[in-house]
Amino acid sequence: MNPLIEQFKKYGYLNEVIAAEVEKRTRYFFKKKGEHFLREGQHASSYFVLSTGLIRAYFLKNGREMNSWFGEENQIFGSILPVYTEKPSFENIQFLEDSEIYAISVDDLNELYRIYPELNLIGRKIAEEVCIILEERIMSLHTESAAERYQSLIRLQPNLINRINLGHIASYLGITQETLSRIRR
């Protein structure tokens, strides 16, 4: 069973017919560290899962890269704007380690939502969970100091600290690398 289907099953019952249809539309990729999966401006996008690897989403602000999120193994994710709307992505998705990805395109998924309406339960649950995660990030940015945001990241994604360099983490937290270095000390 592919890891994408495994993730779907966490959110609700997926019968064998639909699972087979998802299987048929799942694409596997192997990507080297540094390669991109999605570029700013693209419309085509997917939900995807890493069976191994690490990923970051970033965008450009005044010519500088800023990280918007990181993804580890066995989580389902996608770029919100192109997955949930017709609008192009404003973010880029890049691999920080060699990675294996299982992905289903938005077009294929929308077709399945249409043919098998009961799949919308899983789609709803996923979007609802994304809301929870986004709200937690909003709270962190809204109410916490730089040092507190760093603590929150450690609490929510403890592995990241050892896999990602300081500059990437600082830009995710919305502070400079120098400030983060001072916080850590």
Added chain:
Amino acid sequence: MNPLIEQFKKYGYLNEVIAAEVEKRTRYFFKKKGEHFLREGQHASSYFVLSTGLIRAYFLKNGREMNSWFGEENQIFGSILPVYTEKPSFENIQFLEDSEIYAISVDDLNELYRIYPELNLIGRKIAEEVCIILEERIMSLHTESAAERYQSLIRLQPNLINRINLGHIASYLGITQETLSRIRR
């Protein structure tokens, strides 16, 4: 047709049977300015729509109130945590003007999702739209200065500026009232 059903219909097709079931479970409230609709710690919650009025969601941080969002007429909203999970709300919802509300409880809604699985399409679309709005707020908090966040608020919810006092807006932006006063000048 009640305003809650009108909102649902924006997100997808709602047949007459389901519309009637929603109608049956919709509750109408009239609330005076200053009254609360939801208190921190409550589990019971709802999706709701104001036909007239204005609402704020706030929480306590170090004994101070901070506003997390504002709601105007003819938008659907709810408190994310109690609506999308079993967890109690960390926020309070209070009316800033006399308001008329049409609400459906999470329990009733979940029952309808179960009986009429096709309703999950609308539920998915709503949650997906919430994600878009939350992501926009994250971008604002993550990348913008206080003055830029104020501009973003004016762009996204231009009416609020005239209906809500400075202190409330400042706390929503994550700055002090004094700073906002200086930005405005």
Added chain:
DNA sequence: ATACGATTTTGATATAAGTCAAAAAAAGCC
């Protein structure tokens, strides 16, 4: 119109975090 409470503005000073430059440390590479 007047007086009261609520809201907004102003001023002086303090603090958190940013910037720029350079040094130190760590990771890759032949």
Added chain:
DNA sequence: GGCTTTTTTTGACTTATATCAAAATCGTAT
């Protein structure tokens, strides 16, 4: 192992925003 490149830390100084206190303005009821 020594050399290069990348990453992290340190230092000096600047800027954005917070804090505390007080004054000014606005809104509303009498």
